[in-house]
Amino acid sequence: MIALPEIETIRRDLDRELSSLRIKSVEVMDTRVTKRSGGAKKFAGRLEKAKITGVRRRGLYLIMSLDSEDVIVAHLGTGGQLRRHANRDQTEPNTVLSITFTKSGQLRLVDGVGDAELFLANTEKLVEEVPELERMGIDPLDQPVPWRMFGQILLAQDAKLKAVLTDDRVVVGLGEMYSDEILFTAGLRYDRLTNSLGPQEVRRLHRAMVETLHDAAKHRGATLEDGHYLDVHGQPGGYEEYLNVFKQAGRNGRPCPRCHRPIQKYRFRRRWTYYCEQCQI
Incomplete structure (x- = not known):
């Protein structure tokens, strides 16, 4: 990935x-x-x-x-x-x-x-x-937009949150894993409609997106079991150690780091989505 x-x-x-x-x-x-x-x-x-x-x-x-x-x-x-x-x-x-x-x-x-x-x-x-x-949509690592502008972009979509976050025409390059991590950090479900978010929820989502991506870049990305990502010297990234909800094969059901209930997975748009039923609303 x-x-x-x-x-x-x-x-x-x-x-x-x-x-x-x-x-x-x-x-x-x-x-x-x-x-x-x-x-x-x-x-x-x-x-x-x-x-x-x-x-x-x-x-x-x-x-x-x-x-x-x-x-x-x-x-x-x-x-x-x-x-x-x-x-x-x-x-x-x-x-x-x-x-x-x-x-x-x-x-x-x-x-x-x-x-x-x-x-x-x-x-x-x-x-x-x-x-x-x-x-391409906005690039949170290159030119992050203010949270109010981000909210306007979300409201214009009128779609489910994860569908928007994984759409490169809206936000470029998040993919499945970082979308799950961002939504968990923001405390929002993958299937919330964008037009249902209040101002504070938009701010949380914006902050979670920017902080998650910068933290992942600081740890040189994440290398999962497929081993597809290696840096230019053939070394794996280190961010996979900091993932909260996104699971590798065989690890479904690990407790949520906040409430300690099992992390759930759901088939959304033909891909697995990982989330906490208790902490994400």
Whole structure:
């Protein structure tokens, strides 16, 4: 599971490690990953000799600026990993692309699921070439909105809370796990209608969202049993130790940390939702 805190952790690491590095060569092992750049040969030709000048983020998309007219856009999908390696390191299974720098090793894209992307876009036409960037909702880790504005956004949806929180067009990158954690912290049920919230409940939800995401980013994201998320050095995150309600397989029924009653799970929109019947209203 790769959500906003995990992508922000990767962005910070890549910005620190790749800025000012010049690309020597590019090897594409799976042409699918570069399809949006016109094929592997064209992709490699546009990248070679370019220098990375910084790494930023738009929602779940990583954008690596170059000293050319292009940017590298990466979306890790449900299980992709961007990994730093020495040139001599053995190539791991499911490595689909490798970028070698004139110094300081390589950046490799590992994708065991098959839905990660890494492609080039023109700096001046970024939104035109990547229209997904235009359809994103608010980003609580990048530009958090005031709680009153957040309340206006919620009221305009007229839908159940978890459906809204997991909609990237409203709030980008929360996913199932962080939505459950945020709702628990705010003391609100997943199936509350947005237009039923009072001002104090909106404030609690806003505060819970911002604090949960910043705390998760501080602990470098969460790595669950699927192991899909690892940082750029192949290390797991640490936030899973702080989860209150979201469960891994086989752990359903663990007591609520507040009231000590069993955490419940319910099938909502074809996904499991975890919550406390006593503490969330």
